[in-house]
Amino acid sequence: MGAAAVAVIRLRNPPVNALSLTALQALEDGLKRADADPSVKAVMICGENGKFSAGADIRGFSSPKRHGIALGPIISLIEKSEKPVVAAIEGIALGGGLEVALGCHYRIAHVKARMGLPEVTIGLLPGAQGTQRLPRLIGVPAALDIITTGRHIPATEALKLGLVDEVVEENTVEAAIRLANKVIGQPLGPRRLSLKPVPKLPNMEAFLREALVKVKKQAHGCLAPELCFQAVKAATEQTFADGVRKEQELFNILLTSGQAQALQYAFFAERAVQKWTTPSGASWKSASPQPIHKAAVIGLGTMGRGIVTSLVKANIPVVALEQNLEYLNMGRKAVMLLLEREAMKMEQGAQTLRFHNPARLQFTVDFDVLQDVDLVIEAVFENMALKKEIFQKISRICKPGAFLCTNTSALNIDEIASATRCPQQVIGTHFFSPAHVMRLLEIIYGLHTSATAIATAMQLAKALKKVGVVVGNCFGFVGNRMMFPYVQQAVFLLEEGSRPEAIDQVLEDFGFKIGPFRMSDLAGLDVGWRSRKGQGLTGASLPPGTPARQRHGHRYSPLPDLLCENGRFGQKTGKGWYQYEKAGGRTAKPDPWLHNFLAQYRDTHHIKTRFIDQEEILERCLFPLMNEGFDILAEGIASGPEHLDVIYINGYGWPKHRGGPMFHASTIGLPRVLAKLQKYSEAHPDVPGLRPSAFLKKLVAMGNPPLKDWMSYLSRQSNKL
Numbered sequence: 001m002g003a004a005a006v007a008v009i010r011l012r013n014p015p016v017n018a019l020s021l022t023a024l025q026a027l028e029d030g031l032k033r034a035d036a037d038p039s040v041k042a043v044m045i046c047g048e049n050g051k052f053s054a055g056a057d058i059r060g061f062s063s064p065k066r067h068g069i070a071l072g073p074i075i076s077l078i079e080k081s082e083k084p085v086v087a088a089i090e091g092i093a094l095g096g097g098l099e100v101a102l103g104c105h106y107r108i109a110h111v112k113a114r115m116g117l118p119e120v121t122i123g124l125l126p127g128a129q130g131t132q133r134l135p136r137l138i139g140v141p142a143a144l145d146i147i148t149t150g151r152h153i154p155a156t157e158a159l160k161l162g163l164v165d166e167v168v169e170e171n172t173v174e175a176a177i178r179l180a181n182k183v184i185g186q187p188l189g190p191r192r193l194s195l196k197p198v199p200k201l202p203n204m205e206a207f208l209r210e211a212l213v214k215v216k217k218q219a220h221g222c223l224a225p226e227l228c229f230q231a232v233k234a235a236t237e238q239t240f241a242d243g244v245r246k247e248q249e250l251f252n253i254l255l256t257s258g259q260a261q262a263l264q265y266a267f268f269a270e271r272a273v274q275k276w277t278t279p280s281g282a283s284w285k286s287a288s289p290q291p292i293h294k295a296a297v298i299g300l301g302t303m304g305r306g307i308v309t310s311l312v313k314a315n316i317p318v319v320a321l322e323q324n325l326e327y328l329n330m331g332r333k334a335v336m337l338l339l340e341r342e343a344m345k346m347e348q349g350a351q352t353l354r355f356h357n358p359a360r361l362q363f364t365v366d367f368d369v370l371q372d373v374d375l376v377i378e379a380v381f382e383n384m385a386l387k388k389e390i391f392q393k394i395s396r397i398c399k400p401g402a403f404l405c406t407n408t409s410a411l412n413i414d415e416i417a418s419a420t421r422c423p424q425q426v427i428g429t430h431f432f433s434p435a436h437v438m439r440l441l442e443i444i445y446g447l448h449t450s451a452t453a454i455a456t457a458m459q460l461a462k463a464l465k466k467v468g469v470v471v472g473n474c475f476g477f478v479g480n481r482m483m484f485p486y487v488q489q490a491v492f493l494l495e496e497g498s499r500p501e502a503i504d505q506v507l508e509d510f511g512f513k514i515g516p517f518r519m520s521d522l523a524g525l526d527v528g529w530r531s532r533k534g535q536g537l538t539g540a541s542l543p544p545g546t547p548a549r550q551r552h553g554h555r556y557s558p559l560p561d562l563l564c565e566n567g568r569f570g571q572k573t574g575k576g577w578y579q580y581e582k583a584g585g586r587t588a589k590p591d592p593w594l595h596n597f598l599a600q601y602r603d604t605h606h607i608k609t610r611f612i613d614q615e616e617i618l619e620r621c622l623f624p625l626m627n628e629g630f631d632i633l634a635e636g637i638a639s640g641p642e643h644l645d646v647i648y649i650n651g652y653g654w655p656k657h658r659g660g661p662m663f664h665a666s667t668i669g670l671p672r673v674l675a676k677l678q679k680y681s682e683a684h685p686d687v688p689g690l691r692p693s694a695f696l697k698k699l700v701a702m703g704n705p706p707l708k709d710w711m712s713y714l715s716r717q718s719n720k721l
């Protein structure tokens with residue numbers, strides 16, 4: 001039989017062949033034409049431009065035109081076809097794209113292709129019969145894993161699981177046409193997944209019970225993983241048709257849940273921040289990144305070690321530098337340990353060999369080795385004088401085009417740059433701990449930072465598999481600046497009568513991975529203490545006679561300082577806001593010592609204890625954080641609310657299914673946020689963080705516009721830069 005007998009249907013909707021209304025219609029028309037044409041003996045479905053399909057067009061889910069549009073019936077049409085249908089999977093087959101492939105009778109994939117059902121990550125489930133077909137094909141445990149995590153699987157794993165019939169290194173489309181020709185005339189019944197039983201497990205009930213516990217534990221309040229689970233469970237209990245009905249019912253619950261909207265917003269927000277701009281007109285469109293052939297990291301403390309590990313993982317040769325041999329050897333050991341662990345997690349354990357290649361990872365105490373690097377990341381102690389000394393030195397030693405990055409969480413980039421001869425090359429790269437794990441990279445431009453430096457830092461973020469967010473220079477930048485009022489309120493709530501465990505619980509129930517007190521114990525209370533001492537808020541430089549609970553006329557809580565004075569630095573000392581089993585222990589237990597201490601503190605300062613309910617805890621912590629966000633936007637420190645949300649989701653454990661703090665403010669409604677801030681501000685007039693931002697007030701006065709329009713209400717003059 002010649003190749004002409006195989007009809008080719010090509011999914012075409014650049015850049016990722018998403019299944020839009022038009023694409024769905026074209027697919028259906030193509031199938032019907034192939035079916036009606038007697039010269040066609042088989043069908044091959046592939047995607048344009050080496051990509052099968054990224055699934056349904058995500059923007060379509062919020063379109064009013066989506067009602068009545070379904071992919072499931074088209075997939076049934078594929079499966080019922082009396083002519084064999086072969087899917088040629090190149091690049092990606094995700095979501096509805098993979099569901100189309102599951103409806104085909106045969107699947108053939110390129111060795112570099114990736115497959116997955118990532119609907120759970122955008123708050124949905126595979127709603128085109130995928131939850132019913134996949135368990136029939138690869139069994140319940142593997143299907144549950146893929147559907148509830150949304151992870152992408154490589155073609156080689158797909159072959160092992162039986163998800164695809166063949167993996168090829170050559171031209172996939174040609175191989176699929178060959179396969180289609182070969183199977184013409186063969187019975188299709190055994191290839192129709194809807195007719196197959198779900199493979200039995202000896203202990204299905206127990207397996208599902210345990211799986212549900214695991215799914216719930218990892219969901220942190222997100223609905224989609226549990227409903228994905230329910231849909232797969234239905235496949236084990238019901239007929240295919242009933243399972244599909246259940247899948248639809250669950251899909252509709254998710255589609256109309258606010259969580260799906262929040263997660264889809266987060267998906268596009270992450271892509272929007274790639275298209276960075278600055279108030280001075282620099283932008284991703286005109287700036288080109290420079291290649292980084294070799295990088296250096298100065299300082300091998302916790303942050304430096306993580307950054308070196310990240311660079312090595314990204315296959316970028318690194319020079320790791322410390323001030324003396326003792327610190328260098330400690331740093332080297334720690335980095336090697338991290339790399340061993342990372343290598344074990346990676347696919348090929350052989351990666352370890354590459355990590356140990358001295359040509360790619362060099363440890364030194366000699367600054368002159370930095371002469372030929374393209375980029376330096378300074379990751380020393382958070383101390384301005386020290387950083388300036390280092391920048392002065394490296395701007396002399398490094399080649400003229402080298403980019404000089406400082407890993408700082410709050411310090412002034414311009415002041416650091418002023419120590420160099422090349423301020424245009426200086427940029428802030430704020431990594432989050434552990435730096436080889438956390439996805440966020442806050443990229444801070446100073447007054448003189450060049451567009452090329454920003455583009456290069458963004459490119460670096462991508463190479464490190466991180467999400468880079470470009471922000472302006474101010475104390476704490478975006479993330480920490482918004483965090484200050486949040487943590488401050490949490491401590492004020494303790495003064496007024498609450499307990500760390502009560503406050504953490506409310507915020508963890510909201511969806512944060514970890515509440516503010518557990519977080520502070522993990523990070524180390526001494527970090528903030530040092531910073532407050534540096535700012536003259538506590539310690540020896542505090543002018544005598546300063547009231548204990550007031551600084552510069554504003555309310556101040558000395559509680560965190562008092563804990564540090566008692567040697568309670570958090571997990572590292574075994575005691576902080578909680579007690580731990582030992583120094584370095586991780587299991588937080590409420591501490592009666594702290595409860596007594598708080599009671600005495602309130603007595604000393606004549607604070608009347610009151611019961612504080614969950615609503616007040618949540619609002620007092622979250623609303624000032626959002627409020628600061630409005631100020632940040634008004635000052636031009638970030639170019640849109642999406643930036644703030646991406647930062648919070650990827651660096652601060654904000655629950656993604658709530659879309660980020662600014663998205664959350666928009667769903668609560670700005671008038672309500674404003675009214676509550678006004679109420680709390682009246683009750684606590686000495687707390688500036690509770691005073692509503694002028695920009696928030698303006699947006700409310702303009703009728704609470706949707707988040708996407710907020711920035712249009714800012715006049716150019718109000719931008720700081």
Ligand SMILES: CCCCCCCCCCCCC/C=C/C(=O)SCCNC(=O)CCNC(=O)[C@H](O)C(C)(C)COP(=O)(O)OP(=O)(O)OC[C@H]1O[C@@H](n2cnc3c(N)ncnc32)[C@H](O)[C@@H]1OP(=O)(O)O
Pocket residue numbers: 015016018019020021054055056057058059060061063065066069070071092094095096097118119122124125126127128268271272
């Ligand atoms: C009018 C009504 C229309 C209705 C249409 C809906 C039909 C309804 C049928 C019901 C079906 C139910 C079940 C099916 C559900 C789904 O399939 S949900 C979608 C599942 N798929 C995904 O979640 C994949 C999401 N995409 C990605 O993970 C990545 O984008 C990628 C494909 C792995 C590519 O990554 P990368 O190379 O890094 O490029 P990006 O920058 O991420 O993407 C490039 C541009 O493409 C846009 N995009 C990507 N995927 C989609 C998508 N599925 N829908 C719409 N747009 C998508 C992305 O935003 C980028 O765009 P720009 O930012 O503009 O460049």
